[in-house]
Amino acid sequence: MGRDHLLAxxxxxxxxxxxxxxxxxxxxxxxxxxxxxxxxxHFQLLPSPTGASGEWTLADVPGVWTMQSRGDLPQYxxxxxxxxDVPPHTPAANPTxxxxxxxDIPAEWAGRRIVLQVGAAESVLLVHxxxxxxxxxxxxxxxxxxxxxxVVRPGxxxxxxxxxxxxxxxxxxxxxxxxxxxGITRSVLLYATDPLYxxxxxxxxxRDGRLLVDCKVRDTAGPLPEGWYVTAALDxxxxxxxxxFDRLNAEDMRVSDxxxxxxxxxxxxxxxxxxxxxxxxxxxxxxxxxxxxxxxxSSHHRVGFRDVEIVGRxxxxxxxxxxxxxxxxxxxxxxxxxxxxxxxxxxxxxxLKRFGFNAVxxxxxxxxxxxxxxxxxxxxxxxxxxxxxxxxxxxxxxDDPRYLPAFVDRVxxxxxxxxxxxxxxxxSLGNESDYGANHDAAAGWVRRHDPTRPIQYEGAAKIDWADxxxxxxxxxxxxxxxxxxxxxxxxxxxTKPLIQCEYSHAMGNSNGTLADTWxxxxxxxxxxxxxxxxxxxxGILQRVNDGRPAGRGGVGLYGNGVTAPGHRxxxxxxxxxxxxxxxxxxxxxxxxxxxxxxxxxEHREIAGPVRLTYDEGVxxxxxxxxxxxxxxxxxxxxxxxxxGTTRRAPAPLPEVPPGGSAEVPLPFPPPxxxxxxxxxxxxxxxxxxxxxxxxxGTEVCVPQVRLAAAATDTAPEAATxxxxxxxEDALLVHPSLTSAPxxxxxxAPTDNDELGGMAARWxxxxxxxxxxxxxxxxxxxxxxxxxxxxxxxxxPVRHEQVFTPVSGGIRIEESAELPAGLDDxxxxxxxxxTVPGLDVLDWYGQGPWESYPDRSTGAPVGHHSLPVDALFxxxxxxxxxxxxxxxxxxxxxxxxxxxxxxxxxxxxxxxVNRYRAEDLAAATHHDELVPRPGxxxxxxxxxxxxxTASCGPDTSAxxxxxxxxxxxxxxxxxx
Ligand code: GAL
Ligand code: MG
Numbered sequence: 001m002g003r004d005h006l007l008a009x010x011x012x013x014x015x016x017x018x019x020x021x022x023x024x025x026x027x028x029x030x031x032x033x034x035x036x037x038x039x040x041x042h043f044q045l046l047p048s049p050t051g052a053s054g055e056w057t058l059a060d061v062p063g064v065w066t067m068q069s070r071g072d073l074p075q076y077x078x079x080x081x082x083x084x085d086v087p088p089h090t091p092a093a094n095p096t097x098x099x100x101x102x103x104d105i106p107a108e109w110a111g112r113r114i115v116l117q118v119g120a121a122e123s124v125l126l127v128h129x130x131x132x133x134x135x136x137x138x139x140x141x142x143x144x145x146x147x148x149x150x151v152v153r154p155g156x157x158x159x160x161x162x163x164x165x166x167x168x169x170x171x172x173x174x175x176x177x178x179x180x181x182x183g184i185t186r187s188v189l190l191y192a193t194d195p196l197y198x199x200x201x202x203x204x205x206x207r208d209g210r211l212l213v214d215c216k217v218r219d220t221a222g223p224l225p226e227g228w229y230v231t232a233a234l235d236x237x238x239x240x241x242x243x244x245f246d247r248l249n250a251e252d253m254r255v256s257d258x259x260x261x262x263x264x265x266x267x268x269x270x271x272x273x274x275x276x277x278x279x280x281x282x283x284x285x286x287x288x289x290x291x292x293x294x295x296x297x298s299s300h301h302r303v304g305f306r307d308v309e310i311v312g313r314x315x316x317x318x319x320x321x322x323x324x325x326x327x328x329x330x331x332x333x334x335x336x337x338x339x340x341x342x343x344x345x346x347x348x349x350x351x352l353k354r355f356g357f358n359a360v361x362x363x364x365x366x367x368x369x370x371x372x373x374x375x376x377x378x379x380x381x382x383x384x385x386x387x388x389x390x391x392x393x394x395x396x397x398x399d400d401p402r403y404l405p406a407f408v409d410r411v412x413x414x415x416x417x418x419x420x421x422x423x424x425x426x427x428s429l430g431n432e433s434d435y436g437a438n439h440d441a442a443a444g445w446v447r448r449h450d451p452t453r454p455i456q457y458e459g460a461a462k463i464d465w466a467d468x469x470x471x472x473x474x475x476x477x478x479x480x481x482x483x484x485x486x487x488x489x490x491x492x493x494x495t496k497p498l499i500q501c502e503y504s505h506a507m508g509n510s511n512g513t514l515a516d517t518w519x520x521x522x523x524x525x526x527x528x529x530x531x532x533x534x535x536x537x538x539g540i541l542q543r544v545n546d547g548r549p550a551g552r553g554g555v556g557l558y559g560n561g562v563t564a565p566g567h568r569x570x571x572x573x574x575x576x577x578x579x580x581x582x583x584x585x586x587x588x589x590x591x592x593x594x595x596x597x598x599x600x601x602e603h604r605e606i607a608g609p610v611r612l613t614y615d616e617g618v619x620x621x622x623x624x625x626x627x628x629x630x631x632x633x634x635x636x637x638x639x640x641x642x643x644g645t646t647r648r649a650p651a652p653l654p655e656v657p658p659g660g661s662a663e664v665p666l667p668f669p670p671p672x673x674x675x676x677x678x679x680x681x682x683x684x685x686x687x688x689x690x691x692x693x694x695x696x697g698t699e700v701c702v703p704q705v706r707l708a709a710a711a712t713d714t715a716p717e718a719a720t721x722x723x724x725x726x727x728e729d730a731l732l733v734h735p736s737l738t739s740a741p742x743x744x745x746x747x748a749p750t751d752n753d754e755l756g757g758m759a760a761r762w763x764x765x766x767x768x769x770x771x772x773x774x775x776x777x778x779x780x781x782x783x784x785x786x787x788x789x790x791x792x793x794x795x796p797v798r799h800e801q802v803f804t805p806v807s808g809g810i811r812i813e814e815s816a817e818l819p820a821g822l823d824d825x826x827x828x829x830x831x832x833x834t835v836p837g838l839d840v841l842d843w844y845g846q847g848p849w850e851s852y853p854d855r856s857t858g859a860p861v862g863h864h865s866l867p868v869d870a871l872f873x874x875x876x877x878x879x880x881x882x883x884x885x886x887x888x889x890x891x892x893x894x895x896x897x898x899x900x901x902x903x904x905x906x907x908x909x910x911x912v913n914r915y916r917a918e919d920l921a922a923a924t925h926h927d928e929l930v931p932r933p934g935x936x937x938x939x940x941x942x943x944x945x946x947x948t949a950s951c952g953p954d955t956s957a958x959x960x961x962x963x964x965x966x967x968x969x970x971x972x973x974x975x
Contacts, residue, residue, distance in 0.1 A: 119186025217260030227291025274304025304422025356607025388430030398436025500530030539569025608701025642677025756949025794821030809973030829940030854945030
């Protein structure tokens, strides 16, 4: 059968064909000692699998051709397929990459078994070697191995050819919400084994210290030779042969002469169990011996001893009901698309660890194998998800028998590959594929093969989380309102642990109400957490001049989430595609360059290992961990006074068991209640030693309590000073301002505002283009009162400003009356613009990072200072950003210390940046924004919370800005 014969099978439209001549998946790691075939391959892109050949060029392996300027560019769709053909069909225009290179087969491999491993190919792989058909594989996120022994000659070069077809029957079950790419996304290897080889190794290591190692042995030469045996050592300690197992096998005649099984066992005394907090690993070396004792094959594994079980409605790790503080993570890179290096993955997981995450869901497919090694090592619980998402045609496919083999194939191969990782605590059958018999078939396979881990699948636990569906042991809804989760847990009908597979959608400026969500989870038995959607903003670095992906060598990564000039973060629609889902691809807690978004600090605090309480004069330190003490942490006290001071003191951490707390003395004398202002106590917690994910001194959390409230009886300052000047429009004239204070009711819509429909409503009301009409101006002594009115689609808004000269400045008391119809606006406050040159903001309030009313738990009150340009958060699609919550006062100053000072009557939401709200709203990407020379300053008496309405619940009622009367007051002074 020649190349054309393989093509003649048209495997890209044959869901029953999951593979041909592919070797069984196993957990033997062949990465070390293999010959890497990564690098530059000859390449051509055909218009279809059977299209005529063209010119050879070169392409990177691993790499997707969609990121290598081949004319076939990335395309982003969420639910819908990018083509109209129904499963299992594909469009006639079907880009097909042909990769070819010559490989010198080492002469010393003579007599050995030679295996080719393709790390991952998207979406169908056809392999030919020396012109002979070698195999076919599907599943874009798992490796395929083929035995080349019969088709290559050691000492001679061999020609390896991959034909990679982009669209296939498999595309219909790889319809994840991400960029469509095509190519070879993981490394290609060639390795050799003895004809007698380890076909698989299964490790079981419960936390009681028992270790069971099952080995499968094969011989390609025929029946297994007499006398082979397996040995294994754990950190040097030899395991014993399980003779009982051997005897039973022999008695039952279960093992034939070509099928070898060996089991070894031991018990580790005083075992150090593995948990995400204590990722203790042991080294296991497994060796296969020939009869003469020489070693035919070996395999190395890192073993973690731990238990996972569901008891009642709790998921237990080592007997503890651990909270799952998870993130959904894709294999993504802004320069390569999908190809990620070990360093990339380590950097991802390090960021997650530093911000308090303890779990990853490999959304929505098995990730690069190295990710699991890193999760074992760094300590993260993993929900390993199979590569099945048929979102657009979910209902048809879930019960379609033609797709049955693919479901079982994908789930079982994932389990066979990953079963030995202690980090993996749950298998997931896939995502958004409805629920059908194909799922139950796959679940059945897993239950028999790996009874040590639960299974989850959202589709099976959707309609009623209490349903006893075969396929899901966990109720794992997505974006369920927290009130519904609580109601379920209290209903008496809950039968399964409730861990949301996705919650808190991180699109743009989002993730409102995370703290309230977690307060509910922690206080409601039966609720155990969830996985934030998602880790990455999948912006692809794009050159603006020619619209091409910057590619692997792309310069233009700049740090801080922004791109270098001439570049931008591309999202759906930016590569000229007409079918796409826009910026919905940018919904992660980190920017495409892995810069953490402000929500990460919120999460870090909520998840922090240490909490503080101060109740009736008693200060307590709480250990919020499940398994360890506070020995690995160091801390420092900060006493923050309203007088502008911050005093520091060492904070020796007491011994506190997991889940416990200890009273500690106040590090400073308790403030007098009559003292001038409020006082805050912050505990700055850092790592005491180098951790695998953080060097010594890394900040871990900054819990804070209020020791004294602000005095309430401060009388307003008496009128004094020079008279207030207004212009002919009754607007304030002030030397520091280029645009006078006016009413603002609108913000540049966030993604949540847009997709939740609020932005459209605000636009219909005319809030984005308020027209001011002065109704009355009157002088009352030295005070000037200006009454104006703004027409809106829901009735007029009355706005009053009362200007009073006070020592060194002006006090401005404002009020706004919103008609009943204007019952949900973005903000009520003041906006003004300053002269250029005021480039540093010093403030007393929450910070230092961006915070909003429903995302401010992680931003402690303090005396903060940042350059104005560093205040702004460059969300991919420009939108409201850079706000600071709970601001009491601030100065905006030039290097010569001139500038202005603002004191707010009550803590408010303040933002200072270079853009008007309408500048932000008009731009689609940051390269379109032109910074204004001065600052645009917003002081809000009320600001709508962020919510998560782009996918999930809107802002909760308590964080909405209602109609009616709003009053605020502030004082403006010149520095
Ligand atoms: C979920 C889905 C994810 C993603 C998310 C929205 O429905 O599982 O893949 O689409 O919503 O960003
Ligand atoms: Mg989807």
